[in-house]
Amino acid sequence: MNSTVRDTPLRSVHERLGASMTDFAGWLMPLRYGSETAEHNAVRTSAALFDLCHMGEIAVTGPEAGAALDYAVTGWPSQLAVGRARYTMLCAPDGGVIDDLIIYRQAAERFLVVANASNTAVVLAELQSRCARAEVADETAATGLVSIQGPNGSELLSTVTDIPVADMKYYAGAYGKVAGRAAWIARTGYTGEDGFEIFSAPEDCEPIWNALSATVSGGVPPAGLAARDTLRLEAGMPLYGNELGLDTTPYEAGLGRVVRLDKPDDFVGRDALAARAAEGPRRTLIGLIGGSRRVPRHGYAVLSSSGNPVGTVTSGAPSPTLGKPIAMAYVEKDAAGPFAVDVRGKAEPAEVTELPFYDRRK
Amino acid sequence: MSVPGELLYTQEHEWVAIEGGTATIGITEFATQALGDVVFVSLPAVGAAVSAGEACGEVESTKSVSDLYAPVDGEVVEINEELDDDPGLINAEPYGVGWMFKVRVTDGQATAGGLLSPTEYDALTKSAG
Numbered sequence: 251m252n253s254t255v256r257d258t259p260l261r262s263v264h265e266r267l268g269a270s271m272t273d274f275a276g277w278l279m280p281l282r283y284g285s286e287t288a289e290h291n292a293v294r295t296s297a298a299l300f301d302l303c304h305m306g307e308i309a310v311t312g313p314e315a316g317a318a319l320d321y322a323v324t325g326w327p328s329q330l331a332v333g334r335a336r337y338t339m340l341c342a343p344d345g346g347v348i349d350d351l352i353i354y355r356q357a358a359e360r361f362l363v364v365a366n367a368s369n370t371a372v373v374l375a376e377l378q379s380r381c382a383r384a385e386v387a388d389e390t391a392a393t394g395l396v397s398i399q400g401p402n403g404s405e406l407l408s409t410v411t412d413i414p415v416a417d418m419k420y421y422a423g424a425y426g427k428v429a430g431r432a433a434w435i436a437r438t439g440y441t442g443e444d445g446f447e448i449f450s451a452p453e454d455c456e457p458i459w460n461a462l463s464a465t466v467s468g469g470v471p472p473a474g475l476a477a478r479d480t481l482r483l484e485a486g487m488p489l490y491g492n493e494l495g496l497d498t499t500p501y502e503a504g505l506g507r508v509v510r511l512d513k514p515d516d517f518v519g520r521d522a523l524a525a526r527a528a529e530g531p532r533r534t535l536i537g538l539i540g541g542s543r544r545v546p547r548h549g550y551a552v553l554s555s556s557g558n559p560v561g562t563v564t565s566g567a568p569s570p571t572l573g574k575p576i577a578m579a580y581v582e583k584d585a586a587g588p589f590a591v592d593v594r595g596k597a598e599p600a601e602v603t604e605l606p607f608y609d610r611r612k
Numbered sequence: 613m614s615v616p617g618e619l620l621y622t623q624e625h626e627w628v629a630i631e632g633g634t635a636t637i638g639i640t641e642f643a644t645q646a647l648g649d650v651v652f653v654s655l656p657a658v659g660a661a662v663s664a665g666e667a668c669g670e671v672e673s674t675k676s677v678s679d680l681y682a683p684v685d686g687e688v689v690e691i692n693e694e695l696d697d698d699p700g701l702i703n704a705e706p707y708g709v710g711w712m713f714k715v716r717v718t719d720g721q722a723t724a725g726g727l728l729s730p731t732e733y734d735a736l737t738k739s740a741g
Contacts, residue, residue, distance in 0.1 A: 544672065
């Protein structure tokens with residue numbers, strides 16, 4: 251682990267807002283500002299601001315950048331149109347997930363790869379080794395990231411930017427200005443809600459944050475990592491280290507669609523992933539809704555109706571939207587419910603449900 | 613961080629108010645800030661015998677679950693039924709409407725034995741946080 255903890259460019263903003271801070275992947279990040287449930291609900295019903303400066307940003311550039319990325323990741327970045335984004339994965343040769351990524355095509359010869367903070371160094375090293383035909387540069391320290399998430403995000407952002415963000419497609423991005431500062435503005439997020447991520451120079455984060463905040467009288471509420479985690483869990487989105495890891499292929503996680511076995515050329519992990527696609531996943535990621543108020547949490551055993559362990563909870567939390575505990579868990583592929591979860595020595599019933607737990611379009 | 617001077621405290625971040633042989637127990641503001649929003653508390657049953665230092669319930673918050681400990685020996689005489697519908701009372705007023713349970717202290721223990729003074733507890737939170 252890092253012995254030094256990095257501050258984001260918004261440290262003084264968080265202090266002014268009275269945030270509870272936490273060390274997350276080597277960064278001192280806001281965990282919550284007040285009630286994380288209120289922050290969660292603000293994203294679901296109106297909008298909230300996130301500091302995401304801890305995320306890793308790696309630029310892959312040059313005439314061969316697309317082709318180089320096609321070899322490096324499971325997706326097909328060379329087929330992305332300029333201004334579009336895709337969720338993809340960086341896999342090991344055995345098909346295990348090294349990280350899940352968002353790749354934006356910012357220009358014909360420039361891709362921005364966004365990695366998890368905890369994995370930025372390993373993603374950078376892998377891309378440098380796999381993309382010899384392109385320039386690979388770590389832009390994390392030179393990039394700030396502020397996000398506005400929630401159904402009102404588009405309307406609020408529109409008042410402080412010079413590009414028509416309301417017309418932007420989901421998983422698209424464009425260069426523009428926010429609060430007069432140059433930014434890459436993308437309609438992406440990790441909350442299951444409409445929203446935007448605004449990449450800028452670090453010194454521009456605070457003016458951008460302040461301008462967004464001031465779009466509502468009294469201020470757009472800030473939201474911390476605690477709310478971010480319950481939001482992504484409700485949306486059924488995997489978290490690296492919980493649902494994804496080196497011992498997991500995208501197929502187990504129900505994300506086989508990100509593996510483009512139909513692309514013509516070789517890519518790292520292709521043989522192993524093709525074999526896994528043919529044989530089917532060994533474990534299945536399921537959604538569980540707790541039948542009591544005791545919360546199934548990361549690492550708890552999933553039990554069959556006869557009480558045998560058949561899986562493990564990967565993420566669990568009380569869902570503010572559902573008012574019940576929710577969890578994602580890996581279970582053996584042949585395991586059938588009804589399931590229970592061993593919550594600290596007592597089997598609590600849990601009902602299998604389709605993921606996501608929350609879908610804003612329904 | 614509020615540490616009321618009229619209460620006693622435990623290492624597990626609970627507060628205790630002993631009056632007329634009955635101890636009222638809750639968790640401290642420090643605990644609520646560490647836990648985040650409390651979503652569920654499991655309290656001991658009225659009539660249950662509890663022993664100082666032993667787990668007698670649990671506190672579920674968004675991020676974690678923690679044991680609730682009995683700070684004294686005795687019998688549970690009342691629990692805060694309001695918390696079942698509104699566990700947020702614990703975050704809102706940890707020393708007031710967010711109280712958790714009351715224990716009739718076993719004879720001869722109706723003193724501060726083993727509990728921390730406000731000054732001692734304040735020092736504990738500062739070294740912890």
